[in-house]
Amino acid sequence: MGHVSMAFEGKAQVAEKPAEFEARQTGRRCFVILPYAAPVTGDAPAIDFDAVFNEIIQPVAEDLDLDCIRSDRVSRSGLIHREMVENIIDADVVIADISLGSPDIFFELGIRQAARRAGTVVMCHAGTSEDFNITGVRALDYELPPEGSPSRVQILADCRALLRTHIKNSLDNRATDSIVHSLIPGISIRLPDRPLPERRYHIYKLGLAGMTGPKAARQIEIVTGDLADVDDIDVWVNPENTRMELARLHDSSVSATIRYLGSRRDRHGFVRDDAITRLLRAQVGASHRTGIEPATTMLTRAGALAKSNKVKLIVHVAAHQGEPGRGYQLIGAYRKCVTNSLAAVDDYNARFGAKMNAKSALRSVLIPLFGARSPGESPHERVQGLIHAAHQFLLHSPDTKIERIAFLAWTQVDLELCQAALHRLGLKPAGIPKGPGKA
Known part of the structure; x- marks a missing residue:
């Protein structure tokens, strides 16, 4: 010793x-x-x-x-x-x-x-x-x-x-x-997740030196609770695979939730128009057979989510790569998924800026904690990587219209991982957590 x-x-x-x-x-x-x-x-x-x-x-x-x-x-x-x-x-x-x-x-x-x-x-x-x-x-x-x-x-x-x-x-x-x-590298022991049923916003303001007006209002947030309850964020990021194949409707993944909530359903809840799948397949085209490069983004409208959750745009990012017999694994450059997704929102704002007034620009983005439970790095390192990428984007993108980047914490473990990552970046919460409509 x-x-x-x-x-x-x-x-x-x-x-x-x-x-x-x-x-x-x-x-x-x-x-x-x-x-x-x-x-x-x-x-x-x-x-x-x-x-x-x-x-x-x-x-x-x-x-x-x-x-x-x-x-x-x-x-x-x-x-x-x-x-x-x-x-x-x-x-x-x-x-x-x-x-x-x-x-x-x-x-x-x-x-x-x-x-x-x-x-x-x-x-x-x-x-x-x-x-x-x-x-x-x-x-x-x-x-x-x-x-x-x-x-x-x-x-x-x-x-x-x-x-x-x-x-x-x-x-x-x-x-x-x-x-x-x-x-024994890669061994994993973790506590069972305890879902957080109530939506709360934990706000961390960047306080960028020398900036005034909208640029000074940039912040990273942790939003707790169920993804289906979030109804005040313009853009949702969907961590998809390199073939852009959405998960099965009744899976418990973010991809499946977005697919189901974005569909048109009858009064019994049965899907009549699988809108997100249809829109994404039109974007992928012939690349559906070969797949796309890891960390590549594709944009679609939000389907029924536009009305139910006020979502204006979905960014699908190739965060997982498949291998026959082994399933899908998180890509090594998963941090680029955050950077590329935010850059795609910036590009969308720039391309359609002439058609949008100041109020209609996309200013808020929701990012799930994808890969936090995948083999390899510890959950602490994965969440730190995701949040660090978002933090760096806000710091080094002076012209971005994005003001809020929210990370979804579905469980108590997720919340603590996010809080620890933000603390390591030197950010402190701006007051007590806020409820819906108060963020």
Whole structure:
């Protein structure tokens, strides 16, 4: 086990957080796994884990805008239970202190190592690391010098800076720190998705320097809930395959939803005019047999969605590529799907600008979180890639008429992935989430 020396001062006289401390809902969570206090025996160090948490871990987590949750504040007499396991699996960062060699902490650390490729920080008190060596795991050593030590202020500052750097690198670079994922790349463990039934808009304004008027109003949004309920966004992006073959009507995909909602149906709900399929096939033409290049876009009208959801245009983008016997896989250049889709909207606005007044220009685009659950990169990296591409487009397209780019978060996991990605871009939510008609 590699080691980085750290030293902690003794417990300061600070107000302690209540046991039911609730996170501030920044979208990124830090779950801290600490041992329960143990009686001092022999020459074993007396470790004040309250001081470890209060004086170092929590201030660093708050400085990085992480919602900090302590394991022994949610545990039930030390028992492993559902809430704890969910935090271990789903937190952006897990900090585990292995100083006492507690079996429960090694068990919880093992769960994290199997569940997440990155975002785990291991700590141990100086002098204990040799007893609990884990080959391949890099640990941060620390010590708790007595109060009154002349160097304690500087030691504390150094400890915080080192831990901050370690956590920030883990969040930003997402380098693999799991032995399990190093040995078995591509392993995937995730929590079941919990659908978010209510539509809410989480707004992040770009605040572009030097821009005034409409350009200063550009924003990225997260819209929660069912795609079928969204009725205030001009353009929907449909992540299609390279053959532009829409999904079956009753599939659970975005493609199938757009196909069904865009169709003309009788009073029993049966499709009488498969409008989106008809319109898209006319665009594809002879390319239906050979397919089109990945990340290529094609535009169609919205069919019945124009009336039911006020959709003015659908951008179909070739985001998946098929292989006989293996089905469709997300293309490697999936970020280009976002860029090309937004560029296609710009091109549409430019081509028909003379026929449109200022109010009829396409100014809002809805993008699903396509590929977030596909094999390969982690969901965090996929969502980060999608949102980063949209952010860069708004930053570097001074003439675009697009003001709102919304990402659809159907589940709680989707929402947290988006919040974490936007936080990494330095964007903060503009107030509390808004309901329909208030975005």
